[in-house]
Amino acid sequence: MAERRHLHIKYRSVAALAAVCALLVVALSAGAFALLFWKGNQALTAAWILGTPQSSNMEGGILPAILGTVASVLLMSACAIPVGVLSALYLVEYSSPTSLFAHIFRVSISTLAGVPPVVIGLFGLAFFIRTVGQNFDAAVGNTSFFLGRPSMLWAALTLAILTLPTVILAVESTLRAVPQSWRESSLALGATQWETIWRIVLPNALGGISTAAILGMARAAGEVVPLLFVGVIYSQSELWNGFTGEFMHLGYHLYVLTTQAPNPAEAVPLQYATALLLLVVSAALNIAAQLLNRRLQKSIAQNTPGV
Amino acid sequence: MIEEHSRSRLAFNTAMRYAATSAAALSFSLLALIFVYVIKEAVPLWNPAKVQLQSPTDGMSAAEPIVFNTTPLDSILATRTLPAGTNVRGEITEAIPLGSLLGTEWDPSGSTPKAGLLPLVWGTAYIALMALLMAIPVGVMVALWTTEFAPRSLRNAFQATFSLLASFPSVVVGFLCLTTVGHLLSTMLGNQYHANGLTASIGLAFAIIPTVATLSIRAFMAVPQELREASIALGARPGQTLRWVVLPCARPGLLAAVLLAAGRGLGETMIILLASGNAPLATLNPLAPMRTVASTIALESGDVLWDSPHFHVLFLLGLGLFLCSTLISSFVEVKIRPSLARGIDG
Numbered sequence: 001m002a003e004r005r006h007l008h009i010k011y012r013s014v015a016a017l018a019a020v021c022a023l024l025v026v027a028l029s030a031g032a033f034a035l036l037f038w039k040g041n042q043a044l045t046a047a048w049i050l051g052t053p054q055s056s057n058m059e060g061g062i063l064p065a066i067l068g069t070v071a072s073v074l075l076m077s078a079c080a081i082p083v084g085v086l087s088a089l090y091l092v093e094y095s096s097p098t099s100l101f102a103h104i105f106r107v108s109i110s111t112l113a114g115v116p117p118v119v120i121g122l123f124g125l126a127f128f129i130r131t132v133g134q135n136f137d138a139a140v141g142n143t144s145f146f147l148g149r150p151s152m153l154w155a156a157l158t159l160a161i162l163t164l165p166t167v168i169l170a171v172e173s174t175l176r177a178v179p180q181s182w183r184e185s186s187l188a189l190g191a192t193q194w195e196t197i198w199r200i201v202l203p204n205a206l207g208g209i210s211t212a213a214i215l216g217m218a219r220a221a222g223e224v225v226p227l228l229f230v231g232v233i234y235s236q237s238e239l240w241n242g243f244t245g246e247f248m249h250l251g252y253h254l255y256v257l258t259t260q261a262p263n264p265a266e267a268v269p270l271q272y273a274t275a276l277l278l279l280v281v282s283a284a285l286n287i288a289a290q291l292l293n294r295r296l297q298k299s300i301a302q303n304t305p306g307v
Numbered sequence: 308m309i310e311e312h313s314r315s316r317l318a319f320n321t322a323m324r325y326a327a328t329s330a331a332a333l334s335f336s337l338l339a340l341i342f343v344y345v346i347k348e349a350v351p352l353w354n355p356a357k358v359q360l361q362s363p364t365d366g367m368s369a370a371e372p373i374v375f376n377t378t379p380l381d382s383i384l385a386t387r388t389l390p391a392g393t394n395v396r397g398e399i400t401e402a403i404p405l406g407s408l409l410g411t412e413w414d415p416s417g418s419t420p421k422a423g424l425l426p427l428v429w430g431t432a433y434i435a436l437m438a439l440l441m442a443i444p445v446g447v448m449v450a451l452w453t454t455e456f457a458p459r460s461l462r463n464a465f466q467a468t469f470s471l472l473a474s475f476p477s478v479v480v481g482f483l484c485l486t487t488v489g490h491l492l493s494t495m496l497g498n499q500y501h502a503n504g505l506t507a508s509i510g511l512a513f514a515i516i517p518t519v520a521t522l523s524i525r526a527f528m529a530v531p532q533e534l535r536e537a538s539i540a541l542g543a544r545p546g547q548t549l550r551w552v553v554l555p556c557a558r559p560g561l562l563a564a565v566l567l568a569a570g571r572g573l574g575e576t577m578i579i580l581l582a583s584g585n586a587p588l589a590t591l592n593p594l595a596p597m598r599t600v601a602s603t604i605a606l607e608s609g610d611v612l613w614d615s616p617h618f619h620v621l622f623l624l625g626l627g628l629f630l631c632s633t634l635i636s637s638f639v640e641v642k643i644r645p646s647l648a649r650g651i652d653g
Binding site: 101219228279 | 316317319320323324326327328330331332333334335337338340341344345347348444445448449451452453455456457465467468469470471472474475476477478479480482483485486487513516520544545546547549567570571573574575576577580581601604605608609613621622625628629632633635636637639640641
């Protein structure tokens with residue numbers, strides 16, 4: 001009896017410890033949000049959001065950084081999402097479960113997901129800028145650097161490599177959720193495999209694909225490290241330098257304000273405001289993805305006939 | 308007519324099949340390309356005869372707003388004729404003696420350059436280990452609570468909070484860690500530097516807890532419900548079921564969680580860049596500033612000269628990180644994943 005009691009106490013204490021850990025994590029993240037809102041909202045004015053930076057970023061605003069963040073993420077999505085969806089289609093629709101190629105691809109997708117962002121940044125520099133870009137410039141006979149230098153274009157492509165695995169894995173799981181019998185019915189009616197994918201699989205997976213896209217964007221919006229070598233700059237006076245120009249980024253702006261501000265005390269409110277803005281952008285994307293996903297799961301649960 | 312129509316349908320079908328296959332092959336090719344290009348930029352370190360400085364020195368400088376369009380290519384190409392061992396600024400860049408790679412001094416751009424990797428590797432391992440020691444127990448406990456103890460109504464809300472936490476940009480985590488944890492530690496312990504190894508590892512732990520927890524939740528969820536029921540039907544108490552049925556079944560999944568979190572810890576850059584103090588010291592004192600391999604790459608590539616020995620040694624660091632992360636991920640994928648898919652096998 002004493003032993004059972006002892007066991008029960010042990011079980012209860014494990015449960016209590018687990019609850020404490022869970023509470024701790026939730027409290028920490030809520031605390032981080034609260035701190036940023038509290039300290040960040042002083043500097044968060046319309047003039048600051050809509051202005052361009054002046055006097056080493058200590059005055060003026062950060063609109064170019066917002067534009068740069070948004071544009072790099074959008075350009076990244078334009079590259080990563082079509083390729084990601086096609087890759088997922090291969091894994092779900094075309095490859096056989098025992099195929100060696102499919103196995104190799106699957107392993108490389110997971111491996112690519114684990115490559116540190118800083119290495120992907122180095123690759124972007126070595127491949128996109130120093131190989132593709134410079135060779136293009138040499139071939140065209142440009143007298144000035146056009147593609148062989150850090151730019152928005154290369155930064156977006158580098159980010160796309162980073163988010164590709166996230167997108168593929170998320171799209172793959174939505175494609176698998178489309179009932180197999182729907183595909184079989186379509187094929188039995190004489191549709192080709194592509195017609196089945198286009199008319200049956202993709203329309204039904206569209207919501208899940210959007211969720212995957214938003215998740216990839218949230219991931220990309222928060223990444224700064226791969227951009228360091230491929231196009232991000234500290235400050236710019238124009239709003240927009242073009243796709244082959246360099247750009248400002250909210251995350252890099254925060255990093256620079258924290259480490260290299262000319263007047264650290266004055267920079268503090270700006271740091272919190274920048275951090276808040278960046279967090280709001282990535283959290284909003286994340287919440288949107290979750291809400292979409294939840295609505296989708298409900299509608300799938302309602303509409304799916306007995307399979 | 309009909310035949311022609313169906314022929315084009317079939318041709319399109321085949322074309323799309325090839326398109327999907329090549330898109331899937333892209334991930335593999337990218338991995339191979341990363342490997343090849345990082346090696347390609349690291350190799351000249353071994354082959355100093357081929358060291359040629361040819362690129363604009365400002366090409367990598369993210370910190371200064373420099374307009375590139377004004378740099379004519381001719382003036383850049385002219386630098387190719389500079390005597391070996393000098394750069395466009397006319398500074399002399401000495402080759403890095405390869406023997407110094409095993410040393411304890413990291414100063415690759417000094418007048419007698421040394422690239423001792425020891426303090427960087429030490430800092431990486433030390434910070435990652437401290438972070439894992441904090442993150443693994445907390446992450447696994449959080450997963451345990453979510454899957455085994457939490458009331459059903461709280462479970463979804465909790466998982467949502469959790470994925471929100473995972474989406475915290477690491478630069479924000481690093482910043483908050485430096486300003487709050489760093490400050491707190493120095494008032495409590497009276498240490499000199501806000502940014503130090505312990506501060507960085509606390510920030511890193513915060514960043515990898517979601518990774519550990521999400522993967523552990525998946526591991527616990529994968530334990531078949533029938534096994535739990537069978538155990539309870541045999542008279543085991545919930546604690547015994549947890550200890551002797553759930554944990555052993557979830558073990559491969561938990562191992563995968565730990566390994567992938569370690570990989571994330573080795574490669575994480577922004578948090579450490581902000582919170583570790585970035586001094587390349589090999590010290591046992593957790594309150595001393597430290598520096599990791601990844602943060603060195605991020606820190607120094609800003610003002611390194613392209614094609615200088617310093618530039619190539621940074622790619623060597625990148626190669627090391629790439630190999631570590633690839634080893635970890637492919638081990639998980641090839642060795643652990645199959646046993647997850649099979650479920651329990653003794």
